[in-house]
Amino acid sequence: xxxxxxxxxDTVRAFAILMMLQGHFIDTLIDPIFRDxxxxxxxxxxxxxxxxxxxxxxxxxxxxxxxxxRAYAKGDDAPRIRKGLNRGFLLIAIGYSxxxxxxxxxxxxxxxxxxxxxxxxxxxxSLIMLVGLHILLKKYSYTLSTVLAIFGTTCFLTEPLYxxxxxxxxxxxxxxxxxxxxxxxxxxxPWLGYTAYGAWLATVFFRHVNKSRFKLLTIITFLSVGLLxxxxxxxxxxxxxxxxxxxxxxxxxxxNYLFTRFGNVLILFACFYTFERFLKQSLITKIGQKxxxxxxxxxxxxxxxxxGYGLKRYLSKSLTPTEAILGALGFIVLVCxxxxxxxxxxxxxxxxFGRLFEKLKHLFKLIRH
Numbered sequence: 001x002x003x004x005x006x007x008x009x010d011t012v013r014a015f016a017i018l019m020m021l022q023g024h025f026i027d028t029l030i031d032p033i034f035r036d037x038x039x040x041x042x043x044x045x046x047x048x049x050x051x052x053x054x055x056x057x058x059x060x061x062x063x064x065x066x067x068x069x070r071a072y073a074k075g076d077d078a079p080r081i082r083k084g085l086n087r088g089f090l091l092i093a094i095g096y097s098x099x100x101x102x103x104x105x106x107x108x109x110x111x112x113x114x115x116x117x118x119x120x121x122x123x124x125x126s127l128i129m130l131v132g133l134h135i136l137l138k139k140y141s142y143t144l145s146t147v148l149a150i151f152g153t154t155c156f157l158t159e160p161l162y163x164x165x166x167x168x169x170x171x172x173x174x175x176x177x178x179x180x181x182x183x184x185x186x187x188x189x190p191w192l193g194y195t196a197y198g199a200w201l202a203t204v205f206f207r208h209v210n211k212s213r214f215k216l217l218t219i220i221t222f223l224s225v226g227l228l229x230x231x232x233x234x235x236x237x238x239x240x241x242x243x244x245x246x247x248x249x250x251x252x253x254x255x256n257y258l259f260t261r262f263g264n265v266l267i268l269f270a271c272f273y274t275f276e277r278f279l280k281q282s283l284i285t286k287i288g289q290k291x292x293x294x295x296x297x298x299x300x301x302x303x304x305x306x307x308g309y310g311l312k313r314y315l316s317k318s319l320t321p322t323e324a325i326l327g328a329l330g331f332i333v334l335v336c337x338x339x340x341x342x343x344x345x346x347x348x349x350x351x352x353f354g355r356l357f358e359k360l361k362h363l364f365k366l367i368r369h
Contacts (some may be wrong), residue, residue, distance in 0.1 A: 006066065006205065007280035008273045010288030011061045014269070017291045019052040021298050021335060022328040028302055029315045030324040052260040053119070055268060057191050060123050061130065061198025062205070066146075068134045069206040077138070081131055088127035091292075095120030098296065098305040116183040119175045120295070125177070125188060126195035133199075141203060148200035155193025156258040160251035162189050190258055197262060215273065222270035228261030288338075293339045301335065
């Protein structure tokens with residue numbers, strides 16, 4: 001079966017990474033006095049910032065599963081499976097490394113903050129999970145789709161059960177993947193749910209993308225389902241609660257940000273898929289192909305990975321809105337420039353960190369012996 005490259009994926013990834021850049025810059029550096037929920041511009045910024053992470057996780061699941069299915073259709077998915085597993089573990093390792101302050105450690109200031117879990121660890125675990133599901137169910141396409149949809153829905157519906165989860169009996173390393181009580185920014189739940197939904201979309205795309213009018217029907221479906229999720233998912237959950245008496249449905253409806261954010265993601269997908277033909281050779285597409293390098297560079301510059309010297313150290317919560325907006329624009333340009341002219345590609349970073357971790361592993365072996 002002929003497979004089609006989905007160019008809109010790169011534009012969605014670019015949107016997500018650029019929103020993340022400005023979001024982290026402004027959130028870290030703006031003076032708290034300007035965080036006024038009654039201000040319309042601030043409320044709009046907060047709303048769109050809330051779309052960033054769901055978009056990132058959903059598109060990660062979509063692109064990864066689509067590539068696995070495409071490789072399987074060609075009769076040779078083993079290299080893609082190995083690459084996916086390596087990438088998953090490497091993302092986890094990079095995520096931890098970005099929180100290490102080598103200068104602090106060398107001067108005797110050691111803490112366990114580097115064990116906190118962030119985006120890269122969650123995406124790394126997600127990729128490993130998707131590889132496992134692919135291996136088990138790749139011969140049963142509709143079963144795979146069903147399992148992914150059920151898994152994503154379950155993650156969202158059970159959110160009240162793990163919202164304030166604390167697991168002191170678990171080792172800190174593992175607890176951080178499930179609880180935010182020790183500084184984790186993201187945890188596996190509910191974010192695995194978005195990745196699962198993205199992978200589910202990939203199975204749908206892969207089965208039907210070659211059919212006539214698929215694009216038009218998909219765009220209409222994304223818009224329709226997205227609007228329904230935003231405006232009626234809470235109402236629907238309450239209706240289900242009245243029918244079933246299942247209290248978890250009511251609890252989900254009363255704090256329903258997961259389904260509504262997924263609705264936002266679908267509308268975003270529809271917009272970028274609509275204008276795919278105009279964007280597929282653009283700069284934004286190239287930015288979408290370099291998300292890892294951009295993420296690593298921005299993290300070092302803002303939070304001072306490895307050295308402890310970043311923008312946060314000198315400008316934390318000190319900027320006016322005008323300074324924050326102009327600074328964010330300049331920051332985006334700087335990070336993209338560095339990524340394009342020095343980091344080159346995501347493959348460059350994967351190779352660099354892969355070689356670095358291999359050398360560290362070899363060094364530890366020498367020390368142990």
